[in-house]
Amino acid sequence: MKRSATPYLFLLPYxxxxxxxxxxxxxxxxxxxxxxxxxxPPVWNLSIxxxxxxxxxxxxxxxxxxxxxxxxxxxxxxxxxxxxxxxxNSQLLxxxxxxxxxxxxPVVVGAVAYSAVFRLLFNQNGAVNxxxxxxxxxxxxxxxxxxxxxxxxxxxxxxYNAIIILAGLQSIPKDLYEAAEIDGAxxxxxxxxxxxxxxxxxxxxxxxLSIIGTLQLFTEPWLITNGGPGTATTTLxxxxxxxxxxxxxxxxASTIAxxxxxxxxxxxxxxxRLFGRES
Amino acid sequence: xxxxxxxRSFWLHLFLTPLALLWLAPLWLMFVxxxxxxIAIFSTPTPILPGNQFAANLQSLQADTNFLRSLFNSVxxxxxxxxxxxxxxxxAGYAFARFEFWGKGLLFSLVIATLTIPYFAVxxxxxxxxxxxxxxxxxxxxxxxxxxxxxxxxxWLRFSPTLGRALWVGYAVAALAYLFLGVPALxxxxxxxxxxxxxxxAVILPSLANSLGVFFMRQNFLSVPMSLLxxxxxxxxxxxxxxxxxxxxxxxxxxxALAIILFLASWNDYLWPLLVLSDREMQTAPVALGSLxxxxxxxxxxxxxxxxxxxxxxxxxxxxxxxxxxxGITAGGVKD
Numbered sequence: 304m305k306r307s308a309t310p311y312l313f314l315l316p317y318x319x320x321x322x323x324x325x326x327x328x329x330x331x332x333x334x335x336x337x338x339x340x341x342x343x344p345p346v347w348n349l350s351i352x353x354x355x356x357x358x359x360x361x362x363x364x365x366x367x368x369x370x371x372x373x374x375x376x377x378x379x380x381x382x383x384x385x386x387x388x389x390x391x392n393s394q395l396l397x398x399x400x401x402x403x404x405x406x407x408x409p410v411v412v413g414a415v416a417y418s419a420v421f422r423l424l425f426n427q428n429g430a431v432n433x434x435x436x437x438x439x440x441x442x443x444x445x446x447x448x449x450x451x452x453x454x455x456x457x458x459x460x461x462x463y464n465a466i467i468i469l470a471g472l473q474s475i476p477k478d479l480y481e482a483a484e485i486d487g488a489x490x491x492x493x494x495x496x497x498x499x500x501x502x503x504x505x506x507x508x509x510x511x512l513s514i515i516g517t518l519q520l521f522t523e524p525w526l527i528t529n530g531g532p533g534t535a536t537t538t539l540x541x542x543x544x545x546x547x548x549x550x551x552x553x554x555x556a557s558t559i560a561x562x563x564x565x566x567x568x569x570x571x572x573x574x575x576r577l578f579g580r581e582s
Numbered sequence: 583x584x585x586x587x588x589x590r591s592f593w594l595h596l597f598l599t600p601l602a603l604l605w606l607a608p609l610w611l612m613f614v615x616x617x618x619x620x621i622a623i624f625s626t627p628t629p630i631l632p633g634n635q636f637a638a639n640l641q642s643l644q645a646d647t648n649f650l651r652s653l654f655n656s657v658x659x660x661x662x663x664x665x666x667x668x669x670x671x672x673x674a675g676y677a678f679a680r681f682e683f684w685g686k687g688l689l690f691s692l693v694i695a696t697l698t699i700p701y702f703a704v705x706x707x708x709x710x711x712x713x714x715x716x717x718x719x720x721x722x723x724x725x726x727x728x729x730x731x732x733x734x735x736x737x738w739l740r741f742s743p744t745l746g747r748a749l750w751v752g753y754a755v756a757a758l759a760y761l762f763l764g765v766p767a768l769x770x771x772x773x774x775x776x777x778x779x780x781x782x783x784a785v786i787l788p789s790l791a792n793s794l795g796v797f798f799m800r801q802n803f804l805s806v807p808m809s810l811l812x813x814x815x816x817x818x819x820x821x822x823x824x825x826x827x828x829x830x831x832x833x834x835x836x837x838x839a840l841a842i843i844l845f846l847a848s849w850n851d852y853l854w855p856l857l858v859l860s861d862r863e864m865q866t867a868p869v870a871l872g873s874l875x876x877x878x879x880x881x882x883x884x885x886x887x888x889x890x891x892x893x894x895x896x897x898x899x900x901x902x903x904x905x906x907x908x909x910g911i912t913a914g915g916v917k918d
Contacts, residue, residue, distance in 0.1 A: 329696075397595070415852050424608060
């Protein structure tokens, strides 16, 4: 093949946008986190934001809330998604179309729309209390508010993960199951000995996506509970929005953004260390 | 044996049916609530069948936010974004799949690495780029020049290494100057003289840097038989002609799946449009709807009408085009 500029011409339009709106901002965020942006013009001050974040109780609250969602909602959702995917893949299931629609439909619903619906459902005079006979004031109770966020996220994302897991299931060779069947393995044994090990890469992929998604959770807590009551559902995303776009402190918000990025990096490294060698 | 299978099937349905109904309930109630006045929504028992107040709720929603205008904005933003994004990502994906060139591995890993970087890492500089006065345009020009420079340079390197090295030094100097002189100058006056904000472009431009789309298109171009393209090349067709006439038509189904997912992601996007669209006339539907939530004077019936109108078309499409939605999602999901 002769040497030519053609590939670069194909890449140029995309790379121009990529450079301007992704590559440069990643660097710019880091530079901003070392500046005091509360004065005009902003001045370099290497420690002002990073020093502040270490002692900032509100940041640690937000981090704790985010980690709480990570350790409760993500495993719950992935377990449910795996169960659903196996069930939806079963030969024994009738009216598959209905079940698929029921669980996959939330995939097309926007965060604002379902946040509005769930806020309404969990209102003190709302449908959930009416149907269950409870009299909980969900949104204004710290535990209740967190429960609503977790339920909402699970409703929206379980089907999404089930779709990915289902695709993984369908790539497992059928004869593995047939051989196990002949050897007399029960469905339960088949699930733990064949399905789960084969799904490992897919489940890891879902886990990584969910972790990154949770780290930047914003719309649901912002619209359903407004981060409250108090700071009970203030996630890192909500805190970043408050600092950056309500207090207009871009420097400190960039520091929070980089803290989130570092967290994502740490999780990726752990995941690579634990599982990287096999795949 | 048969009997055991019957029981298994029975338990399976017994477990799944209530769960499925529970999953559908929020969607059904959203639709039901959009047809009732607020007083009915909060009364016991909760209405579970549609009423006849949809038109009245729509009217109150329209009065609160000019919702029809925001729907129009959403259609235009998502539509323009989808077309442009498909175009850019297929050009780039094709280059990564079909050409060997200097810097390919590095560029591709750079693009892919951004998939694991949280969106927040770029949102503030993106906002500064878009929200600041005419400097934004200047910044775009500089960015174009810098990366146009890189691309041209890389091409040049292949013909004359000596000249290439000299140009690399020149480029490094220019980049450093840009970093230390240009950027502080761009940021100097922190006055909020909005330029791109409250335009469709403010929403569209930054999202065009969609690395997942590039990855998705690359995977699909890889599956196109190389021999077809080589045959066209031997017949003397130009590279762009081969791309548009032969390669693109072969990946149309994949493009359709990507287009659906991109349109939906853009349609449902909230944080970025919230940041750059403050003018009521320019807001997209999610931003308009979000601005109502939490305000006590607004009717919840109206909000539910908005939720239904932004959701229902896609639910109906999903019923018919499930295959394409799922193809787009299993390709690796889309950032939101």
